[in-house]
Amino acid sequence: MAIIVLAEDDEAVRPFVKRALEADGHLVHAFENGEEALDFLCQTEKHIDLLLSDIKMPIMDGIELAGSVARILPKLPILLMTGYADQREGAKALQALIIDVIPKPFTLALIRAKVNETLIDNAKRL
């Protein structure tokens, strides 16, 4: 079981991803923009295992969120997701800070596999 912070502004995608990860036994804290996710990450006393964030969101996007989180919580693995090829390119500047960028649309099986693979790899690193 891992504790995951999910940032996704799409009202359809957010519960879809949350339920998919909960089905694997993870605890998911879901937020609708980067600012809310960042506030939570700054305030929580829980150990968070993974940040999964959409890139294109209002108020604070996933790029800005990843940059801030990398400074505050440098060991927290970050996975980004986007439906836009140009944003996948833009995220290359963040390559050192993030694990991967997952292209949308994705299947339930793919997002679960990607998250679980990241959690296992990270556990091995520790």
Ligand SMILES: [Mg+2]
């Ligand atoms: Mg979005």
